[in-house]
Amino acid sequence: MVDFLRFIAAQAPLAAELLLLFGALVVTLFGRKHRGMAYPVSVAALSAALVAALVTCIHLAASGLGEIRYHLGGWPPPWGIEYRIDPLSSLVVVTVIAIGLLNAVVSKRRVPEETPGKEPFYYTLYLLLVAGLCGITFTNDAFNLYVLIEITSLTSYALIAMGGRRAALSSFNYVIMGTIGASFYLLGVGYLYIKTGTLNIDDMRATLEAGALFGDRSITIAFILILLGVLTKMAFFPLHGWMPNAYSYAPSSTGTLMAPLMTKVMVYVMLRVMLFVFGAGFAFGDHAWNTLLSWLSVVAIVAGSLLALARSDIKKMLTYLIVAEVGYMVGGAWLGNELGLVGTAYHILSDAAMTFCLFLAASIVILRTGDHRLTAFNGLFKAMPLTMIGFTVGALSMIGLPPTCGFFSKWYLVGAGIEAGHWGYVGALLFSSLVNAVIFFRIFERAYFGEIEVEEFPSDGDSVPEMPLSRVPWSMLAPLLIAAALVLLVGIFNHPLASWLRSAMPPL
Numbered sequence: 442m443v444d445f446l447r448f449i450a451a452q453a454p455l456a457a458e459l460l461l462l463f464g465a466l467v468v469t470l471f472g473r474k475h476r477g478m479a480y481p482v483s484v485a486a487l488s489a490a491l492v493a494a495l496v497t498c499i500h501l502a503a504s505g506l507g508e509i510r511y512h513l514g515g516w517p518p519p520w521g522i523e524y525r526i527d528p529l530s531s532l533v534v535v536t537v538i539a540i541g542l543l544n545a546v547v548s549k550r551r552v553p554e555e556t557p558g559k560e561p562f563y564y565t566l567y568l569l570l571v572a573g574l575c576g577i578t579f580t581n582d583a584f585n586l587y588v589l590i591e592i593t594s595l596t597s598y599a600l601i602a603m604g605g606r607r608a609a610l611s612s613f614n615y616v617i618m619g620t621i622g623a624s625f626y627l628l629g630v631g632y633l634y635i636k637t638g639t640l641n642i643d644d645m646r647a648t649l650e651a652g653a654l655f656g657d658r659s660i661t662i663a664f665i666l667i668l669l670g671v672l673t674k675m676a677f678f679p680l681h682g683w684m685p686n687a688y689s690y691a692p693s694s695t696g697t698l699m700a701p702l703m704t705k706v707m708v709y710v711m712l713r714v715m716l717f718v719f720g721a722g723f724a725f726g727d728h729a730w731n732t733l734l735s736w737l738s739v740v741a742i743v744a745g746s747l748l749a750l751a752r753s754d755i756k757k758m759l760t761y762l763i764v765a766e767v768g769y770m771v772g773g774a775w776l777g778n779e780l781g782l783v784g785t786a787y788h789i790l791s792d793a794a795m796t797f798c799l800f801l802a803a804s805i806v807i808l809r810t811g812d813h814r815l816t817a818f819n820g821l822f823k824a825m826p827l828t829m830i831g832f833t834v835g836a837l838s839m840i841g842l843p844p845t846c847g848f849f850s851k852w853y854l855v856g857a858g859i860e861a862g863h864w865g866y867v868g869a870l871l872f873s874s875l876v877n878a879v880i881f882f883r884i885f886e887r888a889y890f891g892e893i894e895v896e897e898f899p900s901d902g903d904s905v906p907e908m909p910l911s912r913v914p915w916s917m918l919a920p921l922l923i924a925a926a927l928v929l930l931v932g933i934f935n936h937p938l939a940s941w942l943r944s945a946m947p948p949l
Contacts (some may be wrong), residue, residue, distance in 0.1 A: 472561025626670030673840030738772030784853030791846030
């Protein structure tokens with residue numbers, strides 16, 4: 442029995458992927474004739490995948506090995522594709538699937554209303570997107586990573602295009618920028634393959650070190666190309682132009698899934714490339730990009746915060762805050778010290794939780810009021826108290842107040858900036874927190890003191906005017922309150938999480 446349980450635990454990383462892929466296949470094959478099955482099959486697949494991801498995480502912690510390697514098809518690397526599971530990747534996958542599951546529960550009412558008749562196609566793409574994000578996190582093959590990035594990109598293009606208003610144009614802009622980013626990444630991998638003759642990340646790194654190839658100019662070019670591709674995919678300022686419209690005009694269930702996950706997974710990819718393909722010695726060596734990226738991060742933080750402050754559209758305001766958050770993580774990663782890497786890794790988890798909380802609450806507010814402007818919050822502390830509790834927890838975390846996870850991730854990043862002597866980065870973090878306080882306390886003032894306006898607002902088909910504001914379905918409220926609880930729990934348990942994440946970082 443013990444051996445059987447160990448066997449099940451050893452297969453869990455692949456099971457998390459296969460459950461999502463088979464779920465997508467079942468929805469595709471049978472969903473057109475039985476449209477009502479698309480939602481329950483998707484929720485079931487995500488629930489089973491979450492169990493497999495949690496088993497993987499527990500198995501990793503219990504084994505004490507620091508990492509687990511899984512060879513797909515039994516073919517050892519470098520010939521076969523390998524999965525590499527460490528504390529960071531296991532936690533990211535749990536985060537991806539958990540948010541995917543909570544968001545899928547919320548989508549029960551929204552998807553039939555926003556994409557009528559297309560539910561099977563929507564949920565097929567939805568499951569493929571989550572599967573692609575999990576594969577990106579687990580894979581230890583540079584070309585397989587490219588394939589999985591493109592799977593997530595193609596599915597996200599289609600999911601965004603299903604929205605109303607300017608969704609198709611926004612998706613097209615995303616296609617252009619995404620294709621440019623993918624091309625940069627693929628060119629960089631091509632350079633590395635020419636020089637090393639392998640695509641396995643560990644084998645590639647060993648070949649670079651054994652052949653003393655880090656001084657080769659082509660390796661430097663490969664690093665720059667890959668980095669440019671990843672930065673484009675994560676919407677790092679000023680490469681963010683596609684993101685505000687894409688997340689704002691997409692169907693609400695698409696925006697609440699992509700906003701907390703897409704950029705964070707690409708930050709994870711950046712960490713993998715820096716630390717495991719090229720190594721800390723090369724990434725943090727005597728190169729101009731260290732200083733350049735750290736100061737570009739300062740610009741991104743300040744610009745994203747100011748752009749958010751200037752917006753009156755709820756979703757666009759939150760999207761520009763993501764631009765600033767990406768600057769947090771890129772800047773922390775390029776400070777060149779262990780605390781910065783741990784803070785960046787921890788912020789991937791915390792930012793995913795609080796961004797999901799905020800986008801979900803905003804979607805509920807837009808749905809119930811029909812207004813996508815900040816005026817939608819007028820009087821909502823009385824009219825929608827539970828929704829505003831969830832929004833408030835996410836907002837306080839974005840500001841950086843304890844015991845939310847946002848406070849502790851900023852604490853680590855500020856400490857890393859002080860340790861590195863980068864006072865510009867520290868100042869940008871503090872400035873961003875103050876701007877966030879202005880943004881959200883302005884909303885709190887409206888929600889507490891403002892009067893609910895009775896004029897008609899442009900609803901884009903999202904409002905349900907015949908229902909009172911207080912009538913929010915529990916299929917929406919329950920995931921929001923769970924998300925708010927996760928924001929608090931990730932903050933309360935920050936020390937063990939950060940300690941475990943530190944074990945995933947190679948020595949600098």
